[in-house]
Amino acid sequence: MRLSIIALSLACLPVLAIGEELPAPEGRVLLSISGDIAHPNVGGEAFFDRSMLMALSPLVVCTRTPWHRESGCFQGPLLRDVLAAAGVAADSIVVQSLNEYRAEIPVEELHDYDVILAMRRDGEPVPIREFGPLFVLYPFDDHPELHNEAVRFRSVWHVAEIHAP
Secondary structure, three states, X not given: OHHHHHHHHHHHOOOOOOOOOOOOOOOOEEEEEEEOOOOOOEOOEEEEEHHHHHOOOEEEEEEOOOOOOOOEEEXXXXXXXXXXXXXXXXXXXXXXXXXXXXXXXXXXXXXXXOOXXXXXXXXXXXXXXXXXXXXXXXXXXXXXXXXXXXXXXXXXXXXXXXXXX
């Protein structure tokens, strides 16, 4: 099953030639990726609006989180596919929230688990007051080993920026 999800995710990536830039966002920018990236679209950064993000391998992860009373079904692109679209080749990334909280995430972990950049919960856009508009979400229910302090700190909500050192 996991291999089919990965294959489907790779098939959904936009086709980018080496050095080709991403299209410019047409809507409100939700995410910027800076640092060592191969596919910038605004200056030296990669900017993504909602439609650009949802065009990248949207996946639904139904899980409980340490911060919600009830389980929910979250939807968003695989974070590894967002990084691939921007051309990130780093071993780790730094995710920053709107309030400037930062967490470093090893990229290898994004290949070991189907971590999404959650944009919707139970079919509705995730509002800022409930961890939105973007939230790094691990599949907690599928992998009990993810219930630890390190992963909780990496589960950044109110995501605004990613930096690839």
